[in-house]
Amino acid sequence: MPKRALFLLAGLILGMLLGGCGKRVHKQTLNADEYFEYAKKEFDKGDYLDAITEFNVIVLRFSGNPVVDDAQYYLAESHFKQGEYLIAISEYQKLLNDYPTSPYAVLAQFKIGMSYYKMSPRPELDQENAKRAVRMFQIFIEEHPDHELTSSAQKFIDELREKLARKKMIAATTYRKMGEFESAKIYYDIILEEYYDTPQAVFALYWKGECLYKLKNYAEAQNAFAAFVEKYPGHRYASRARRKMEKLAELLNSSKAPEHTQLDEQQAKD
Template identity: 65%
Template sequence: MMFKGVWKSTFYFLILVFFAACGGNGMKKKEMNADAYFEYAKAKFDKGDYLDAITEFTVITLRFSNDPVVDDAQYYLAESHFKQKEYLIAVSEYQKLINDYPQSTYAVLAQFKTGLSYYNMSSRPELDQEYTKKAIRSFQTFAEEHPEHELTANGEELIQKMRGKLAKKLYTNATTYRKMGENEAALVYFDIFLEKYYDTTFAPDAYYWKSEILYKLKRYEESLNYFTILVEKFPEHGNIDKAKERIGKLSMMIKSAQTDAPVDEANNN
């Protein structure tokens, strides 16, 4: 389960919270009301003492669970983990805020920060892209639910960046099969690529190599079609002269085949 390790760590952490609340300045903190305790914890956060802030905000969520300040504490608890780059725990705490306090003024921001946490956990293109996909879904949901929010444009920009990463991974897979001479497998990957990532920087090369593979597989009409698309959409491509040469040759081959077909049929009779 995704958060199994998180909850195990939380159990031990709560024990530390208990002793922290009882020790040191325990009497002074014990006398604080919810607002005063929040200001005390927030001061820790503002100074960058995120570990202490985590402890104190956790105390607030437990000790003042029915006070209006609790959703603020829950948000800054998540933020403290985010600042510590403990992104998976941060996601858990942001989600708790969203689920338990949906009317909180921080709920929308917590939704965005959930996506940002996944984004920060996103791996290099050659590695597993689970968190990349989760980040994309989170930002897409945010954009759908809050189209006018000032952070929506930021999320959409990050979506495009992550789509580029997914595109690179898929293009690399297609290229690997192409270089191995596994043309049918490479073609499958290029097909998927051009269906999903036709608007990325790898698209021109994908069109070119798909056209070449179709040529090698003697699927000449399809090859001609994709070479033509390449020339029309990407006239500055590095292999544009080769593509035009292929178009000329393929056009002649297809025309010749169409002209010769009736003759062959007559000869067969």
């Protein structure tokens, strides 16, 4: 290798080493505000692993300084950005516990709900995180009804409740297709009672009527279909419900006919 190239390579390596040393020495001399500014730049660049390291340093080194709650919040945010939602929840909660009056406390409360929301899987899987997210967003709305994020919290609640209702609907449909109509009806009732304001409630009411029909509980089936037609007259299932009501009316009338005949015969004897 030519001597000139060797000198250039050696100079480059030396420059990198000195630059690295200078950077480390520089951080040692930073005060709390300067260190936070440095860490925040790492965060803003998307270097979340480096940001986590630096915000941790601030929290430990400058304990008691007013900048610490800022660092604690962005430490949680860095984990959130990394998709480390359980760790993020822990760090947001630490902010709420240690710095309840921090300007970031309200945001931390909202982001705990968001972390659970992010961890909630597709409807057919376990939905404990969805339930936790709903609870956190509900608490947020109750405690901060006028906050600008309240509408977002409500939107996430509606979305999560639909997911929870969908999980119940999957179970109900599975039982119905297996011919387990009583078990299916139980799940339809849960949807109608707990998730009455979701789109799944529309279908739950109709299919509850079908299950009651299969169980030969004709009077209750008639009531279910009548309620469906009254609430959703323009729904695509409404015509099916009306046809079922006609058939049920015939069945109910025919089942009463023998009773009337026996009564008439008894009265004639008397």
